[in-house]
Amino acid sequence: MRENFGSKLGAVLAAAGSAVGLGNIWRFPIETGRNGGAAFILIYIGCIFLIGLPVMLSEFVIGRSSQANTAGAYRKLAPGTQWKWVGRLGVFTGFVIMSYYVVVAGWTIQYAWLALTNQFAGKTAEDFPVIFSQFASNPWQPIVCLVIFVWLTHYVVVKGVTRGIERWSKVLMPMLFILVMGLVIGAVSMPGAKDGITFLLQPDFSKVNGPVVLNAMGQAFYSLSLGMGALCTYASYFNRQTNLARTALNVCVIDTVIALMAGFIIFPAASAAGYHLQSGDIGASLLFITLPNVFQQAFAHLPLLSYVFSLLFYLLVILAALTSTISLHEVVTSYMTEEFGFRRSRAALVETVTCMLLGCICSLSFGPLQHLKLAGMTIFDLFDWTSSNLLLPIGGMFISIFVGWYLKRELVRGELTNNGTLRVRGLRVLIFILRFVAPLAILGIFLNQLHLF
Ligand code: TRP
Numbered sequence: 001m002r003e004n005f006g007s008k009l010g011a012v013l014a015a016a017g018s019a020v021g022l023g024n025i026w027r028f029p030i031e032t033g034r035n036g037g038a039a040f041i042l043i044y045i046g047c048i049f050l051i052g053l054p055v056m057l058s059e060f061v062i063g064r065s066s067q068a069n070t071a072g073a074y075r076k077l078a079p080g081t082q083w084k085w086v087g088r089l090g091v092f093t094g095f096v097i098m099s100y101y102v103v104v105a106g107w108t109i110q111y112a113w114l115a116l117t118n119q120f121a122g123k124t125a126e127d128f129p130v131i132f133s134q135f136a137s138n139p140w141q142p143i144v145c146l147v148i149f150v151w152l153t154h155y156v157v158v159k160g161v162t163r164g165i166e167r168w169s170k171v172l173m174p175m176l177f178i179l180v181m182g183l184v185i186g187a188v189s190m191p192g193a194k195d196g197i198t199f200l201l202q203p204d205f206s207k208v209n210g211p212v213v214l215n216a217m218g219q220a221f222y223s224l225s226l227g228m229g230a231l232c233t234y235a236s237y238f239n240r241q242t243n244l245a246r247t248a249l250n251v252c253v254i255d256t257v258i259a260l261m262a263g264f265i266i267f268p269a270a271s272a273a274g275y276h277l278q279s280g281d282i283g284a285s286l287l288f289i290t291l292p293n294v295f296q297q298a299f300a301h302l303p304l305l306s307y308v309f310s311l312l313f314y315l316l317v318i319l320a321a322l323t324s325t326i327s328l329h330e331v332v333t334s335y336m337t338e339e340f341g342f343r344r345s346r347a348a349l350v351e352t353v354t355c356m357l358l359g360c361i362c363s364l365s366f367g368p369l370q371h372l373k374l375a376g377m378t379i380f381d382l383f384d385w386t387s388s389n390l391l392l393p394i395g396g397m398f399i400s401i402f403v404g405w406y407l408k409r410e411l412v413r414g415e416l417t418n419n420g421t422l423r424v425r426g427l428r429v430l431i432f433i434l435r436f437v438a439p440l441a442i443l444g445i446f447l448n449q450l451h452l453f
Contacts, residue, residue, distance in 0.1 A: 003161035010166040016254040017169040021324030023223040024259040029266045036207030037199045047220035054433045058403035060244040061415045063235030069334035070229025086398040090229035093391040094331040099358035100383040105321040106145030112314035128293045137367035153325040154352040179316040193268035218388045227392030230327045273297040397442040404434030
């Protein structure tokens with residue numbers, strides 16, 4: 001018998017847990033900084049609701065109607081066709097994302113440790129870049145951290161759907177929300193926070209171009225966990241009473257709110273510490289160079305507050321990342337359990353060990369392997385770029401085509417209305433978006449990126 005999430009709340013929190021992660025707290029502020037602030041955010045929100053929400057609903061429909069892992073789902077719904085490759089692509093993408101995701105997730109463990117042992121105290125702006133580059137380029141320290149992270153994930157996944165994923169999501173998600181809330185209040189009330197707030201609220205549309213839109217869409221897919229069947233896998237554990245439309249809307253809203261809140265922690269705090277928001281300062285190193293410094297400078301006279309802020313912040317990032325790696329892991333684990341008949345613990349072990357090895361390679365690309373480049377990117381950057389700008393949008397495009405064109409309209413309607421017991425409006429609009437808007441938007445932005453227009 002397949003397991004189900006025990007409650008509606010559990011289902012929403014598990015899916016939201018998958019969505020909310022490093023994508024919100026680490027990647028969203030970076031993309032926002034690079035792509036010009038408020039204007040990017042508006043486009044991003046547009047992508048979330050216009051394309052992300054319909055694609056999420058598609059994943060829900062595929063998952064719950066098939067009651068199978070993401071590759072099995074296509075086998076069941078489209079037997080004898082090549083659609084199963086969309087599922088397999090998703091499993092492959094799962095490996096790729098998980099492998100570099102755990103590197104960054106591992107760094108957060110180290111930083112939580114540094115915060116806990118009060119090692120940021122008395123450090124200045126010059127010290128933080130050194131601390132970070134020494135740590136990240138060290139051949140073994142980050143690997144120890146990533147191994148810890150992979151095993152934390154493994155532990156939860158092996159426990160199963162209700163006792164592992166659902167139970168942990170129910171604890172971790174509310175904790176995360178409270179922490180974020182506290183940090184936002186702390187950050188926006190710092191003296192000098194105003195520039196950061198303006199940066200997030202005053203759009204400058206002159207900065208918007210093709211790549212900015214592609215980045216916004218890639219970020220939307222990434223942040224919502226779309227395009228590789230993670231939510232499809234979770235939806236296969238939804239019970240028959242779950243309202244798919246409402247669940248999807250809740251997840252999109254929670255995810256967007258948390259991303260915005262992360263922005264309202266990071267940018268106000270950075271401007272309070274005197275950073276130039278438009279410059280490269282707010283780059284990839286944001287979470288690990290800018291922020292620890294911010295926490296020190298902003299509360300220079302109140303070391304206890306610096307301590308508490310830093311510690312809570314890194315704990316929060318760990319929690320957010322963990323609920324996401326759990327969902328990445330589950331895609332592969334359920335695939336191997338159901339398609340190859342592995343025991344759950346065995347299947348999980350295969351994924352855990354593979355990602356640990358690939359993760360080590362990604363991690364070393366900040367140190368000994370930093371000169372090894374493919375297409376001008378280190379292995380880590382290559383994994384990140386291919387998954388979010390290539391594999392996820394391609395997956396998302398096929399998912400929307402599958403539900404928009406291939407699946408019977410009755411099946412889609414039946415899933416969305418729980419066989420006629422719920423009233424759901426906008427079904428026509430949804431199908432229209434899935435048939436035309438989403439695939440064409442994804443394709444167009446894609447070709448633009450490849451400079452084919
Ligand atoms: N959405 C997660 C984040 O924002 C990352 C993630 C988890 C993900 N599962 C995924 C991204 C599946 C794409 C696909 O951090």
